[in-house]
Amino acid sequence: MLSIIVPVYNVENYLNCSINSILKQSYSDFELILVDDGSTDKSGKICDEYASNDQRIQVYHRENRGASAARNFGIIKSTGEYVSFLDSDDYWCDTFYLEKIVKRLESKKSDVLCVNFHKVADKLPQTSYFSSKSMPIGLSSGESIDYIHDNNLWIACAWNKIIRRDVLLDNNLYFIEGVTAEDIEWSARLALAVETFDYLDVDGIAYIQREGSVSKSMNTDKVRYLKDNVFKVEHYAKEASGKKKVLLDSFLSYQLGTLLLNIALMDNGYDKSQLKGEIRHLMGYLKYSSDSKIKVINYIYHILGYNLTLSLLKLSGKR
Numbered sequence: 556m557l558s559i560i561v562p563v564y565n566v567e568n569y570l571n572c573s574i575n576s577i578l579k580q581s582y583s584d585f586e587l588i589l590v591d592d593g594s595t596d597k598s599g600k601i602c603d604e605y606a607s608n609d610q611r612i613q614v615y616h617r618e619n620r621g622a623s624a625a626r627n628f629g630i631i632k633s634t635g636e637y638v639s640f641l642d643s644d645d646y647w648c649d650t651f652y653l654e655k656i657v658k659r660l661e662s663k664k665s666d667v668l669c670v671n672f673h674k675v676a677d678k679l680p681q682t683s684y685f686s687s688k689s690m691p692i693g694l695s696s697g698e699s700i701d702y703i704h705d706n707n708l709w710i711a712c713a714w715n716k717i718i719r720r721d722v723l724l725d726n727n728l729y730f731i732e733g734v735t736a737e738d739i740e741w742s743a744r745l746a747l748a749v750e751t752f753d754y755l756d757v758d759g760i761a762y763i764q765r766e767g768s769v770s771k772s773m774n775t776d777k778v779r780y781l782k783d784n785v786f787k788v789e790h791y792a793k794e795a796s797g798k799k800k801v802l803l804d805s806f807l808s809y810q811l812g813t814l815l816l817n818i819a820l821m822d823n824g825y826d827k828s829q830l831k832g833e834i835r836h837l838m839g840y841l842k843y844s845s846d847s848k849i850k851v852i853n854y855i856y857h858i859l860g861y862n863l864t865l866s867l868l869k870l871s872g873k874r
Contacts, residue, residue, distance in 0.1 A: 558635030562625030593619030623730035652759030676764035808844035
């Protein structure tokens with residue numbers, strides 16, 4: 556059985572679509588854990604209405620502590636062999652999504668299965684995020700790490716991964732509470748804990764872009780949380796060895812590029828200068844990513860330096 560964990564907070568306009576996309580799946584042997592994180596709109600009531608009509612649904616109402624705490628609570632309450640996450644404003648767009656996943660898990664029995672997805676936003680084409688084919692059957696553990704690394708498939712999000720529940724519990728893979736960008740640090744710890752990786756090219760997740768441009772939602776606190784998470788990934792990368800180190804160095808490189816973009820989009824010049832000193836020692840990690848965008852950032856940085864790199868990133872980020 557599969558456990559599906561959905562943290563819920565003030566999403567009454569999106570929640571029906573999200574829950575319905577799970578309930579209409581062709582594969583039905585799952586438990587759906589809805590964690591109402593102190594919603595003040597009708598979200599909690601909507602959860603209860605669904606639970607009253609479907610015994611597979613469990614609803615828990617808690618005081619507001621954030622998505623990480625809701626996910627952690629869901630992990631503790633889960634009973635399935637594998638755990639999957641879904642944000643309550645996203646949805647599954649393929650009725651056979653779970654069926655395809657379960658068949659793959661039964662076939663390869665990996666610790667973690669990564670899947671494809673697409674973003675949904677105004678004026679953006681609904682194209683799959685990854686272009687890679689499914690991982691070949693029969694790869695060794697080391698070869699599976701190589702495949703994930705070589706195709707840039709290890710990204711900082713929880714909802715495109717289906718994880719063996721024992722891996723989560725045995726390695727205390729809970730999300731850090733009270734911060735943003737928590738998926739970055741969690742994904743790094745998960746990579747260290749996992750022995751066997753897999754990737755299935757099934758585009759079943761619609762990732763809703765509710766905000767406007769990145770610049771409209773960026774502030775100093777968010778950037779500093781992002782920086783702190785990047786520093787934690789640096790720590791894990793230093794701890795790693797062999798193929799895991801190669802994977803985490805590349806992962807850190809991409810997160811560093813994301814951090815630089817977000818610093819560029821800040822308005823506070825003082826904070827930008829202070830952050831420059833704090834992250835200077837990380838800049839060498841830019842060379843480890845094979846992602847084309849990070850390669851460009853690395854090239855620009857080595858030619859033009861930190862300040863001009865931020866200026867160019869600011870221009871590109873506001874397009």
